[in-house]
Amino acid sequence: MISSDFLDLSDTTSIITGGAGMLGRQYTAALLQCGSQVIILDNKSSKTNVINNLKKESKLDENLLSNLTLIKCDITNHNQVKKTFTSLRSSLKNLKILVNNASLVKQVKKNSDLINVYKPFLKMLPKDWEEYFSIDLTGTLLVTQQSIPYMQKNGGGSIINISSTYGILSPDQSLYEHFNKKLTTKQKKMGIVIEKPIGYSISKSGILNLTRFIATKFAQDNIRVNTLTLGGVYDENPSQFVKAYSKKTPLNRMARKQEYIGPLLFLASNMSSYMTGSNLIVDGGWSAW
Ligand SMILES: NC(=O)c1ccc[n+]([C@@H]2O[C@H](COP(=O)([O-])OP(=O)(O)OC[C@H]3O[C@@H](n4cnc5c(N)ncnc54)[C@H](O)[C@@H]3O)[C@@H](O)[C@H]2O)c1
Secondary structure (H helix, E strand, C coil): CCCCCCCCCCCCEEEEECCCCHHHHHHHHHHHHCCCEEEEEECCCCHHHHHHHHHHHHCCCHHHHHHEEEEECCCCCHHHHHHHHHHHHHHCCCEEEEEECCCCCCCCCCCCHHHHHCCCHHHCCHHHHHHHHHHHHHHHHHHHHHHHHHHHHCCCEEEEEEEEHHHHCCCCHHHHHHHHHCCCHHHHHCCCCCCCCHHHHHHHHHHHHHHHHHHHHHHHHCEEEEEEEECCECCCCCHHHHHHHHHCCCCCCCECHHHHHHHHHHHHCHHHCCCCCCEEEECCCHHHC
16 A cells, blocks of 8 residues: 655655755755755855755745755865764754765856866876765765764664766767867867766766665665666756757656656655665666667
C-alpha cells in the first residue's frame, strides 16, 4: 500500500551543501515544503540573497522560511566544518538527510571567462585539477564524517551525493566547439583550446565509489547512501550549446531545474527505503545510447 506520509519529513533536519546555488535552492524549497528543517552550508551567498531567490523561484510560503538556516562554511576547510557542526549541535537532534551538492560549476558569461574556465588538457596545472577534488570529494567526506554520528544516534538517515553524467561518461568535447570559435586570433595563436576539464569528470566519478564505500560501512546503522547523477540543466546557455546538447539527448532538451526535485525527494524519503549504494541517473536518456 502507498503511504500518504512518505513525503512528510516534518520530524527531520536536512543539511544541503552548496544549497545557495541554482539546484541547491530547488532542493531547499522542496525539503522545506515537506516539513524538514533545512540547514544550508555554502561558502558564498548571504541568507538574504537565498531567501530573495527562493521567494522568486519557488513561491515558497513565507512561514516556512523560519525553518531555514544558512551558515557560511567552506566545506573544504576541516576546522571550519568542525566548528560549524559544533555551533549547530543543538539543531542536529533530528538530522536525517544530507545532500552533498556543493561543487565547482563554472559558468561562462563572457568571452574572457573562457580561458579560466576550460583549460586544454595539456595546459592544465595541478591546482586546476585539485580544486574540483577538494570540493566534491574532500568537502563531501568532511561533512559526511560530521553528520554520521548524529544519524547513528537518530536511528538512521539518507545521504545523497550529487554526481553528473560527466562522472559516468567522458564529456563529448565537440559540444564545446562553438566556444573555440569565439576565441580571438591572439588566443588561437597561443594554442588555446577550450575543453570541459578532466578534474570535474574525475571528481564526479569518485563520488560513485565514495557513495558505495560509506553505504556499505554504515548500512548497519540504517544510514542509506546513494548517488544522484544529473544531466545538464538549462541556465540561459548559448543557443548553439543548447542545440548541440539537446541533439545528444534522447528527450531532445536540457533539464529544467525543477526536474531533479522528484528524484531528490525519492532518495531522501522512505520511498527509497530499500535502496543504498546505488546510482540514480536522471539525464533525459543521455547515457542510454
Ligand atoms: N547545473 C548542471 O547542469 C549540473 C549538471 C549535472 C550535475 N550538476 C551538479 O549539481 C550540483 C549543483 O550544481 P549547480 O548547477 O546548482 O551549481 P551552483 O554553482 O549553482 O551551486 C554550487 C554551490 O556550491 C557552493 N560551493 C562551492 N564551493 C563550496 C565550498 N568550498 N564550500 C561550500 N559551498 C561551496 C557554491 O557557492 C554554490 O552555491 C553540483 O554538484 C553539480 O556538479 C549540475
